[in-house]
Amino acid sequence: MSFATPLYLCGPLREPRQMLADQQYSGHTSIHDDSMAEKLGFRAGPIEGPTHFSLFVPLLAEIWGQAWFERGCFSSHFQNMVVEGELVRAFVERPAPGTTRVRAWAEKADGTPVLEASASLGPDDGATLLDERMAKLRAPEKLVILSGLYVGMLGAEDEKVRMDAEQHMGDLYPFSLAQKLEGITENSPWYSDAASTPWGRAVIPLEMVSVLAEYTSKQAAFPVKQPVIGLFADQEIRMIDGPLFVGEDYLIRREIVALSESKRTESYWVRSRIYDASGETLKAEMLLNHATLKHSYADYEAEASA
Template sequence: MTQAAFETPIDDTGEALAGPWRQPRQMLHAQVYDSHASIHDDATAQKLGFKGGTIEGPTHFSQFAPLCERLWGKEWFETGCISAHYRNAAFEGEDVQAILDKPVAGARHTTIRMVKRDGTEVLRGTASVGRDAPASALDVRLTELKPLADPVILRDISVGMTTKTQAAQMDHEQIMGELYPFSLAQKLEVITEPSPYYRPGGGSPWGKPIIPLEMLSVLFQYLSKQDGLPVRGPVVGLFADQEIRLIEGPLFVGEPYRIERKVVALSGSKRTESMWVRSEAYDATGRLVATMLLNSATLKDSYAPYAQEYAALYPAR
């Protein structure tokens, strides 16, 4: 018997659906990135000007799942998409709320945002269902990017670079490596919006447990450090933009997938150099089942020889 997907209380304001205030848990204190602690480690984050280790962006996607399921039902798990620009970091112990603007009748695309108690926006973007949905927030953002000028950390990266195919699978008790030093079972103990669909015997409509949207990011990134893309380092990076799109979903716990990646854009800011990578997941039959677009922004200040190498590369600047 199929059970309800979520028991999350949802406030319908007439114009929007709002989830409850939540305090997402930080599970990446022990993350190792380029053989050193990551932006999710308090000490590392504080050295770079943050008040502490940040909550990883896709953790917030879970709070939107009940809102999207309320709007689109089972189809959300099969062809849903969240596309978001991360605007401000959230930290453990802070309250955050997911808000989804109600689309016009029959529309399959709408805007989303997440806010803190003081109104600070954590993220802003779009949610949609269907393979024919309008352009997502990041589809639009890609057309507006300023090209990366004077690269140092990413000077050996070019748009169009691809990586070798990697095999990835997520079992319930499987620790997902140095980047994600925890298991799905451990995540489900603290996930903000639990669902029986994520657990064995939970009565999902597909007859087996599915991988939560936020954990698809983990699946896509599981072996990403083996890509061999020539990024200078060691550096500390963060997720600045992210989109997860289901095409033939959901993806299932314990099933094998094949992951392929391609660099689709390079951009930058005063503090960062950014590499935009689109990852594709294929199932055992060869079907494309999901994609992820990720802007990994590397912090210039975290690369020790940045100033020296910049001066050598661009002496006339």
């Protein structure tokens, strides 16, 4: 007996941890600090969006196995913030045989949407959710905070990065991989035991690829006016020749690929390409929409009307 009924995989309700309360950039605390979040009109400091990516990995590994870690792409639009103590669950569409793209989303326990996403298996997976969202962007009317940026702008230099298990990941990410694994919602021996993986190396978790990619982002020296508060609005992580490994040296090159504006934000979309240490082999990419809050920049109104 066969049915045309669409079926979905779902994970258990999880309580993700807030690990960015002490995050600092540009000399001030971030939106993840409770007091700063309250000043900006939010009820508490939100959990960083890519923290929720871990919820999806067991579901996507169930669908595509080892290939997910080597060629998987998770493309996400964040919808509502989550604060510590709230429960979240991941859902993934069960694909037909041979399908290389599925719909994915996360919800709070009460059904409030957290994020929507596409998950796909490259290289022939077609347009992602963020490809589709970027195609609909309208050119910004007048940028203030981002007035010095332009599409095609490259980072100031090649950035050398690595992530060791006990390495403190700096002011942006005031913790180590080992500390993250103590509280990650979905742990695996593959993240810490090299002998347990098919590659003989410990794998950097999907949510921590975001940390690796942003660790040296200040070196790009994109001229964003400061002080300003920003948040992640959209994020895509793609493995091309993955996975990325703990204790491996990499090189990052960045490019601004889009600029956009909403009533409350100015956004710059950065594609960070992660190469091997030689800079010759592309291993992974991250696309990130940095949304800067207009009302967090003290001179916004004056400069906008000038």
